Amino acid sequence: MAEPRRIVIIGSGLAGASAAAHLRERGYTGQIVVLGAESHRPYELPPLSKGLLLGDADEPDWVREEGFYAEHDIDLRLGTVATRVELGRRVVLDAAGNEHSYDRLLLATGSQPRTLPVPGGDLPGIRTLRTLDDSLALRSAFGDARSVVIVGAGWIGTEVAAAARRHGVEVTVVDRITAPLVPVLGPEVAAVFQDLHTANGVTWRLGGGVAEFTGGPGGVRGVRLTDGTELTADVVLAAVGAAPRVDLAHAAGLELSDDGGVAVDASLRTSAPDVFAAGDIASHFHPRYGKRVRVEHWSNAKDQGTHVAGNLLGAHEEYVSSPYFFSDQYDLGCEYRGLADPDSDTLVVRGDLGRREFIAFWLRDGAVQAAMNVNDWDHGDALGRIVDGRLTVDEDTLEHGDLSSVG
The missing domain is CATH 3.30.390.30 (FAD/NAD-linked reductase, C-terminal dimerisation domain)
Incomplete structure (x- = not known):
């Protein structure tokens, strides 16, 4: 497979930015174009629910220093939304009508927060946490709030709960599961996290769901649970998981997987030979597990982005790293x-x-x-x-x- 003259990367998150940087580190001298919908240069997500939200930092961890992309001749086009991929023509179209031709294409479009399909789910003010702007806005809201309701007792929900308590806000966490993080950790280890949060003043409403978000034209003001309990809140956060952004891949005709991601082989190649996928959207056939694995953690985005660079240049190396993630909550x-x-x-x-x-x-x-x-x-x-x-x-x-x- 000949080395490509032009590589286009859709997505300026950790996976896409890591791929672009590593292409240069491998000595690639062709054109690299990175299309990013956000206005911020590439940054890492973990601080958004940790140090940044706690107030220990005012900036995220940037993937590279500000001048890196220009210095390494990486055409980073921020505020550019890709709207269509035409596989036959090898072209990406953006919202402004521009065309970006490619020899190889990397899809690194990440995930978007899920919402709850219940009455009031579209009320203004129901917050999610996915972007730098989300984190800064949520931190600011904690400064004026007395109470927050978090819907979702997963990693984001529990980390945000810890941050809110640091800010002195009353916190109630709602979820259908019986203990925080129990689907990942099982009941014995999940109890450690539940007891930790309880000791730090968090109130749990577990084993039941949300029936309705309450409020009016001015925005959300509370949550009504399936058992009839009414919770009032100054801040409401929906932390009910994320959905991979696969609209572009689906519309282009790429194969999707049963887990909702883009189906890729062990080398992260999609059903189109010149198109690869990495990060949250990649449903990767993992040689170590003998099945497809889709991972939405920081290390997976970083490591797959770095790894796929070689395959974009013609290698066929399998990605075999084990999933890894970390969390910080209070003193744990x-x-x-x-x-x-x-x-x-x-x-x-x-x-x-x-x-x-x-x-x-x-x-x-x-x-x-x-x-x-x-x-x-x-x-x-x-x-x-x-x-x-x-x-x-x-x-x-x-x-x-x-x-x-x-x-």
């Missing part, structure tokens, strides 16, 4: 590696759940599928090796042994 910091099914995998705990200093392992047929270290920063390398290899380790070694010697 954690890292999660791998891909577990807490409903069926065996949980093994090293350390003390009550003190919130432990490592949780999830095993399937004796092999470690995933591990999460909580306030334990001494075993990261060992955990990465164990999870990446899906090593078979006896439970006593995991609980008490020398993890550095495993494998």
